[in-house]
Amino acid sequence: MDTIRHGGALDRAIAEYGGDRADWLDLSTGINPVAWPVPDLPAGVWQRLPDDSLMQDCLDAARSYYGVPDGADIVAAPGTQAIIQWLPLLFNYLDRVTIVSPTYGEYAQAFHMAGAGIETPAELPEGGDTGPLLIVGQPNNPDGRAWPAERIARHARGEGGVRMVVADEAFADVKPGCSLVALTAEPGLTVLRSFGKFFGLAGVRLGFAIGDPDVIASLRQMIGPWAVPGPALAIGAQALRDHDWIAAARARLASDSARLADLLDKAGLEIVGGTDLFVLAALDEAARIARALAERHILVRAFDYEKRWLRFGLPGGGQEFILLESALAEIFR
Numbered sequence: 001m002d003t004i005r006h007g008g009a010l011d012r013a014i015a016e017y018g019g020d021r022a023d024w025l026d027l028s029t030g031i032n033p034v035a036w037p038v039p040d041l042p043a044g045v046w047q048r049l050p051d052d053s054l055m056q057d058c059l060d061a062a063r064s065y066y067g068v069p070d071g072a073d074i075v076a077a078p079g080t081q082a083i084i085q086w087l088p089l090l091f092n093y094l095d096r097v098t099i100v101s102p103t104y105g106e107y108a109q110a111f112h113m114a115g116a117g118i119e120t121p122a123e124l125p126e127g128g129d130t131g132p133l134l135i136v137g138q139p140n141n142p143d144g145r146a147w148p149a150e151r152i153a154r155h156a157r158g159e160g161g162v163r164m165v166v167a168d169e170a171f172a173d174v175k176p177g178c179s180l181v182a183l184t185a186e187p188g189l190t191v192l193r194s195f196g197k198f199f200g201l202a203g204v205r206l207g208f209a210i211g212d213p214d215v216i217a218s219l220r221q222m223i224g225p226w227a228v229p230g231p232a233l234a235i236g237a238q239a240l241r242d243h244d245w246i247a248a249a250r251a252r253l254a255s256d257s258a259r260l261a262d263l264l265d266k267a268g269l270e271i272v273g274g275t276d277l278f279v280l281a282a283l284d285e286a287a288r289i290a291r292a293l294a295e296r297h298i299l300v301r302a303f304d305y306e307k308r309w310l311r312f313g314l315p316g317g318g319q320e321f322i323l324l325e326s327a328l329a330e331i332f333r
Helices: 011-019 053-065 080-090 107-114 149-156 214-223 228-241 241-265 286-295 318-332
Strands: 073-077 096-098 118-119 135-138 164-168 189-194 207-211 270-275 278-282 309-313
Touching: 053 073, 053 080, 053 207, 053 228, 073 080, 073 214, 080 189, 080 207, 080 214, 096 107, 107 118, 107 241, 149 164, 149 189, 207 214, 228 318, 241 278, 241 318, 286 309, 286 318
Parallel strands: 096 118, 096 135, 135 164, 164 189
Antiparallel strands: 073 207, 189 207, 270 278, 278 309
16 A cells, blocks of 8 residues: 655655745644644653643643543543554554544554454445444545534444444544543543644644544553654653643634635636635646646645546645735736
């Protein structure tokens, strides 16, 4: 199976189109371009192994921020990608996987490598002959779709042949009303949450899994000790408690995503989905437009499986919006 191409591959774009990193506007990811301001950290978090108190402080902050109910457990990992790699072993008794697609491609990659049968319906199944493991984005990447919580909960309760649901909520920070975390006290549902996207700190590599204590305990054993660096735990604990920044970021992202969608619409692109961290647009000449933008050192996300789609992450301020608007006006004139 070929290596999956993700957003953020700026080095590859520079190799093909030239320039330095400082010359480029990278809109190929769904990462908040205005990051939470990281303060100076105590020297100890760099100098010693991350101890239990540091881990517990981060988990306590995450429990509160995500609204983890009593009866559910939570584990931290070095990013949700690391958790995805463990899912085939965690659920190795499930040989068929239903992945509502298109979605983040690493799920299919991980289970394909484990030899599982993979089904990729375009919609959340109503029931019937569904694989015992169901994976769904909530909201989904790259189109931003979200499903009613009760429909997913029915699967988590075992309807339609499902034994476990994994809900990827990497983008739920900007749409908290669609989160399924409140349902994780019941067996059958595991929710994955990403720290780096909303807080704009993807390099921290911090993510969480929330669900049934037995499932989370097994995952904790697989991840092993000291997997999350002390600085990541310290940053996560502080950022997850910064309620003023969180509220301001949600408001700014909502405004900027609406501004981006309007800009793309006026340029002639069809808006087909998105969240407050990215906008998904469609047009017949998507590949040509992506190349033309790259020639102007603006990187966007194209898709092999849907040739008409381009995903635009948010510009980081007024000047970046102007740069994108000017480039599109020049391309479409």
